Amino acid sequence: MAELGVSVIIPCWHDEACLARLLGQLAACAPPLQVVVVDAAQSEACRALCRQHGALWLASRPCRGAQLRQGAAQASHEALWFLHADAELCGDPLGALRAALGAGAVGGCFAFRFAGAPPWQGRLLAWLVNRRTRFGTPYGDQGLFARRGAYLAAGQHAPWPLFEEVPLVGGLRRLGAFRRLGPGVLVDPRRWLRDGWWRRSLRNRLLALGFALGVPVERLARGYRSRV
Template sequence: MTEAAISLIIPCYRDEACLAALLASLRQLPSATVADLQIIVVDGASNPACRELCQQYDALWLAAAPCRGEQLRLGAAQAANPLLWFLHADAQLEGDPLPALRAALNSGATGAYFAFRFAGPGCWQGRLIERLTNWRTRCGIPYGDQGLFVRAAAYQQAGQHSPWPLFEEVELIRGLRRQGALVQLKQGLRVDPRRWQRDGWWWRSLRNRLFALAHRLGVPASVLARRYASAASGRKHK
């Protein structure tokens, strides 16, 4: 193990098609060898297809309850390397982001995350949401789809992800910022736009902000997660 070795933690829940594309991209990165990039997939569905996919790409597969905060904590507990990178299963890499991530931590930052940018050709609604989100995260919370990168020691000191199904990174980010700066990287990661396209660009963005406000006002994450799932299910059947 070297000081630049990375453990990548990916929570997954019935998203094998996107996960396959991500794992293939990761194993093709020119700056990463299998020895220097440990990939840990924490499967909230305990799906045999996900396990087989992990075997194909030399990734550690862990079964877990379908709670993203618990999945992330479990993955971090199995990490063998001093640097941790958290990605969603539907994340899309842009080039090789590892050199920029390592450089950010070597510069003295506590951690790094990527600017919010949608994958695909884009539209004016998506571009405006990108700008608003990046403006918000300068002082607010960058969420899990922005690919948090941090030293394992800082992650533990900040208290890890909260064991919640939603907003699991809020207290972690606050704890990391108390230790030092979080650097935003402009390039390297793209967010899958499918949920915004499915729900409607403005409806999903507004709903996300209302849920974040409710969480800030003290509504438990477990309650919000049930309402979030119910709202998503309702949109799917319209």
Template sequence: MDDRIPISVIVPCWRDEAVLGVLLAQLTRLAQSSQQELQLIVVDAASNQECRELCLQLGAQWLPARPCRGEQLRMGASQARHPILWFLHADATLQGNPMPEISAAYSDGAVGGYFAFRFDGEGCWQSRTLEWLIALRNHFGVPYGDQGLFVEATAYRTSGQHSPWPLFEEVELIKRLRRLGRFVRLAEGVRVDSRRWQRDGWWRRSLRNRLLALAYACGIPPSRLVALYSAPRSAVGDTSKT
């Protein structure tokens, strides 16, 4: 089994240069140490010169875009040349080297998958409880983009790609992928930045996001829900829905 299948990594961002630089450097080191062929694509909704220069320094392709994460992800995927697409948030932290596990899932016939939700840093009872609840939600519902979604490229396009929306852009895609084939969960590999939950309050942020998800399930368009999302940077870079 080939554990070094080429992967295209697609990262949407909006004024995320500090954390983006850390992620790109980490990916580059892992690719070099494991001889993994990797294509790095950054889709920048701020069209920021600083971001462009950072991508140039770290060997990533830089694409300017308008502020809509679903459209950013679709744009990045349109430039991907490898058989596996891996969508990461700019503030994601990698645990170990997840790429062999992604390749193994692909070789075993999975159409895609995601990583178990884990917060970065030292845990607390709130974070551990939320991780357990999110695992339960993933079993009955869908994982979201901050869980490092990866997809076989042909299956991604067959399933209609991400919806061109600023919120819940992955929901319909994952439903279609699960009908198409196996969509697997990997136990370790990606950690989620916990600063937003610490800033907003663990339960307050989670409750607000669940109410947004309920509103979406009831048919309210994501374009209206973005206006209701009260956190800073709501329309673009900080639209975590966990």
């Protein structure tokens, strides 16, 4: 039986250093695999890096939701896997993804886990995030994936610079089984280390509250970008 083809879509903006690591990890994954990098900085360095690793490079405007939609439109495989450029892979996430979709899931995500050896604050935060996402929305740093047909039927990512995955995850859950898999995609902790574990997390929760209360995403994104 042929392996399920997977297209990996990676939005990028001045992320060449961490992107090189991720592309190297993806190169070791089992085919059929297509990698699409959507570069909002339109960087020649990023373009050269993609050429080196056999990834498709696309120029885009700086809006993560629009970048993800643009990448999905160029996907050549049945399964779509959305990764942040600073993600780190562990174990066999591609095998777990293929197994979940092969068992009938319309989409899913991976458990939240920080890369490296985080202190107790990081481990506690990861536990809290995983409790929340049992019913709440997992965000893009958890490696969202979906079958192409389900992705389109769910409305794709919203063309927003922030919280672009919220309507997509809701749509996928209404369509069928949305599986949360074990660890497979590690989250870069650098922003938490820079801002403080609790301060960064509180700020993220306040942004989510603002979104839930109807604050325009463009306004929220301006505040987010000021501390990225």
